[in-house]
Every structure is written in structure tokens, then in C-alpha cells.
Amino acid sequence: MSGGVDSAVAAARAVDAGHDVTGVHLALSRTPGTLRTGSRGCCTIEDSRDAWRAADVLGIPYYVWDFSERFQADVVDDFVAEYAAGRTPNPCLRCNEKIKFAALLEKALALGFDAVCTGHYAKVVQDADGRRELHRAADWAKDQSYVLGVLTAEQLEHVLLPLADTPSKAEVRAEAARRGLSVAQKPDSHDICFIPDGDTRGWLAERIEMREGEIRDVEGTVVGTHPGANAFTVGQRKGLRIGTPAPDGKPRFVLEIRPKTNEVVVGPESMLAVDELRGIRPSWAGAPVPEAAPVLRPGAAAGEASASFPVLAQVRAHGDPVAARAHLELVEGDGGAPLPELVVRLEEPLRGVAPGQSVVLYQGTRVLGQATVDRAHSLARPDVAGGSGAGR
Structure with a gap:
């Protein structure tokens, strides 16, 4: 309660x-x-x-x-x-x-x-x-x-x-x-419970070492600096403080966070659209779909993949689900043992999906399961300069 x-x-x-x-x-x-x-x-x-x-x-x-x-x-x-x-x-x-x-x-x-x-x-x-x-x-x-x-x-x-x-x-x-319950008109809680004032960036700054770094555009050109890459998220527009306007005069958005080099990559809103998600640590809310059986069987080896199956993919708690096809692939884990990776190919692009978000799969009203997004990218365009794929 x-x-x-x-x-x-x-x-x-x-x-x-x-x-x-x-x-x-x-x-x-x-x-x-x-x-x-x-x-x-x-x-x-x-x-x-x-x-x-x-x-x-x-x-x-x-x-x-x-x-x-x-x-x-x-x-x-x-x-x-x-x-x-x-x-x-x-x-x-x-x-x-x-x-x-x-x-x-x-x-x-x-x-x-x-x-x-x-x-x-x-x-x-x-x-x-x-x-x-x-x-x-x-x-x-x-x-x-x-x-x-x-x-x-x-x-x-x-x-x-x-x-x-x-x-x-x-x-x-x-x-x-x-029923006489005093909470009948109590407001709903929202935001992150352990950050009640809603200042996520300020809260993180007290717990993560923030170092000034470079903001680069998709060609790799430095267009500004930031106080710490870890406080940004993919799809963010506000707080970039870029002094140099984009050539077309339109706003720029965060496309990628590179914690190893402490860089933030920005670009046009159109580059936020992704049509393939790859998720780690998939789990099933009930029985797995039949198509997943070959990959989930004992002894399955890295490189094997399941048949694809139709789903509705949702990446935000109150976001709209998008029609997609999904399948499992076995990839080699750090210890050599094969690990399942969920691949979701969207029929309509989604905007600004960040690594760390969860993609939850549905068929009709049923929840099939979920995975944590590891990479989100567009199959129709190359990666941004100097990176290894949006979301990596």
C-alpha cells in the first residue's frame, strides 16, 4: 500500500x-x-x-x-x-x-x-x-x-x-x-520517487563526476561544450547551449552519448528516427512465443536466430505502440556462453529511443515480454561520424 x-x-x-x-x-x-x-x-x-x-x-x-x-x-x-x-x-x-x-x-x-x-x-x-x-x-x-x-x-x-x-x-x-478512504482525492505521484524535486541533472551531478567535454555534430565538428555528458539523454533539445547555429537554422537534438570520450553528438531532428532496436536481457511475461523455441533450447549456439514474429513495440510507459517484427539472435557473451539478443524491426520509425530504455512487446493486449535497449539505429542511414552506432 x-x-x-x-x-x-x-x-x-x-x-x-x-x-x-x-x-x-x-x-x-x-x-x-x-x-x-x-x-x-x-x-x-x-x-x-x-x-x-x-x-x-x-x-x-x-x-x-x-x-x-x-x-x-x-x-x-x-x-x-x-x-x-x-x-x-x-x-x-x-x-x-x-x-x-x-x-x-x-x-x-x-x-x-x-x-x-x-x-x-x-x-x-x-x-x-x-x-x-x-x-x-x-x-x-x-x-x-x-x-x-x-x-x-x-x-x-x-x-x-x-x-x-x-x-x-x-x-x-x-x-x-x-468507502470513506481519505486518499480519495489525493494527487497521483509522478516523476522519479527518489528525486522528488524533479531535478534529475542536479541529483546526478552529486553522484557522478561531471567533466566538461565537447559537443560534436554528425560530421564530427566541435560545435560547443557541455558540463558533463552523463546528464544528457538521446532526444534532448534543451540545455545544449550551442553557440554555433546549424547551417539550416533548425534546432539540434542529442543523437548519441559517448561516455568513454565524454562527448555528446547532436544533429537534426530527422536523425532521431530509428527503425531497428536491439535489446539485451530479454524476458518473457508468461510462455515464450513458439518461434523462440529453437534459440531457447539447451545447447543452442551463438549465431543461431529464431523465426520472426509480429509484435507491437512500446518504448515508453505511455507511448503509442508501433507495429514491428521481432526475433531472437544468440550472440557470444563476455564469458563465451551464448546470450539471447532481441531484434525488433519497426514498420514505422520511432523518435529518440535511448539505450537503457525498455522495449516491451505486445500481441493485441497481451504483453509478451521485454528487453533493455542496447542499440537503436536507422537501417537507412550510416552511423554518425566517429561513433559505432547511435546508442552504442
């Missing part, structure tokens, strides 16, 4: 369904803020009190579990390391993967609970063989299946999502008000 209206109503519906429900609030920081900053952030002391009040109204036990060390290591430190490597991570997705449906679920199962119930807007259904699948929620405007794309088949066996078929957030708020 985060202290918000969604988890409070989810808990209430679980009680109504006859489940033996215990409310748990996750303490994710050893020094949580006392008050929220508007609707920014979550998991503050104020939020824990709101969750306690909701549990009291529902008549269920309530506990605060300290996961601050796991959250620091698996989410915050990972966030810093990804930016230091020139990538742009999604910490909410990582929190679901490592904390809410790993650390929390592991502890719950060890204590004898059957499932973790949350207020996420997504749906778990069973296929004809009784296997669980993850699907979009009824309210596509609030759908959160993207950030749950990291869930595995084993985790889906122990997940309850009571808000799956709710047609709108307004209905959830109205229900909370009818």
Missing part, C-alpha cells in the same frame, strides 16, 4: 473478494521526506500514514517493511550506473522487477502469503492451458502493463491486480470516497 488511492481501493476489493488481506507499506529510504512536494514522489512518511489510515478503515493488519537497502542497490545505484554508462534507465520498471515482485514477493511467500496484490492498472488472465498471461488494463489511458513487462511467468502465478477491469481513474476515486 503506497499511500495512494489505487492501492487502497485494490486492497478493499481484495477484502471484498474474501481474501485474507494484510496491508504492507514499503520503506524505500532510510531518510524519507516528511512531506510530498506537490504530487512528486511517493513512499514518504506522509504516504505511510495515509496507507495506515486506509488499512484502519478496511480493518486489515498493516505493516511497514524496510526494503531501503535493496532499493538503494537495485534501483538507485543501478540508475546512477546506467547514466554513468551513457544510458537512460526506467527506475519504475526496475523497482517492479527487483522490489515489488521480487524482494516483496519472496518475503510474502516465505511468510505463507499466496500473492502480492497491487493497484497497478493491468490484467492477468489464464490461457486455454491454464497458464497466466499479462494483458493491458481496460482503461488504456491509465494502463501500466508497460512497467510490469519485466514480470516472469513464475511471478505472474502470485499476482493479483484488482483494478484490471476498472474503466477509469474517476471511478476508483468515487469508490474510495464511498
